[in-house]
Amino acid sequence: MTRVSFPADFLWGAATAAYQIEGSPLADGAGPSIWQRFSHDPRLMAAKGDTGDVACDHYNRMESDVALMKALGLKAYRFSVAWGRVLPQGTGRVNAAGLAFYERLVDTLIAHDIEPLCTLFHWDMPAALDDRGGWLNPDSAEWFADYARVMFQALDGRVKKWVTLNEPWVVTDGGYLHGALAPGHRNMFEAPIASHNLMRAHGRAVQVYREVGAHQIGLVVNIEPKYPATDSAADAAATARADAYMNRQYLDPAMLGTYPDELREIFGEAWPEWPTDDMALIRQRLDFVGINYYTRNVVTADASWPLNAGPVRQDATYTETGWEVYPQGLTDLLVWFKDRYGDLPLYITENGAAFYDPPQAEDGAVHDPLRVSYLKKHFAAVSDAIAQGVDVRGYMLWSLFDNLEWSLGYSKRFGMVHVNFATQERTPKDSAKLYSQVIATNGAVL
């Protein structure tokens, strides 16, 4: 591992998402999202009773939370906009009070010299649009483009780095194939359609940005590099299927305008013939791509698993969400991106881990040694990729706060800042103190 070092203007920040931290989902005229419905449905929500009704109460605590970000030394903050606050029906009438929250957030960030990175879609589709078919409706691309235009016209210039979608793979795999996430569908025929429409929506939003925007826009994908368990042909094929399904299914269309061939094999009759001009729409010039990295997968041919590709457990540390701690995977995937798609600027738009955090110590400290260790290794992994020539511009730690880990609820704590959900008290953990030093020294402290 080379000595850890980062470019002089490396953008150190932290990330959150609206439904996971804001609370007050219906305040000031906001329309409900599919997560409002899903989290209140005990038949669907794994962590029954954990809803986004309060979360971190960020909607009411925004100013003091931004002051805390400043105290930690963050240079940037990646947040998402709840579509339904701005457009309660998803399209049509703009709810000025809902938009005003995000204008206040952005203005407060700028006043604290923290750069806002704005994600337009982080899973909380307006329920009114789900009633019209959601991502299964081809009109969804235009619904998203209209919403994006409202946001660009309100905030572009104050926001200079925009993200269209967060993790389309999770939306599709979780929301339409396996049903673990909103809207909770389990349908092999729906998944490719939802996925394709998400990417069409991405393309339309970028087209609109090129009409009305003056700064930068990108796509955020979660990538889990896949490694074959053995050098057998069967394991190589299983690994290729897993890589195509999770990683290349989104980056290939966005960057190359094509889908990986393995998808037709994987979905069979459920894989439609896509119109060629759709592929041209999806492939828009991007200013950057955001990579969300958590873990890798070791893959073996195993007919008892979807894609006939099953996981092989490793002799390693695993997080509370069951993910192997494997920092080398971050370096590997960044080099892979550059080799496959070219030298586009990249941001690590999410990286972090859920570990069991011991209760607050007598002196109020929250000691999280496993997270401290995880972060140090992953900072070094980014530095290694940069040393190999990958143009990584910044790192957004997931997450600023302990928050609602979707269907897993509040028990999975990813924050560098502890949240006592009974009192809403925020307490920076040891990992936050480390991060402040990393930012202050641009990594030299490592």
Ligand SMILES: OC[C@H]1NNC[C@@H](O)[C@@H]1O
């Ligand atoms: O699972 C941890 C994170 N992964 N990426 C999307 C975020 O919303 C999740 O909380």
Ligand SMILES: [Ca+2]
């Ligand atoms: Ca305005």
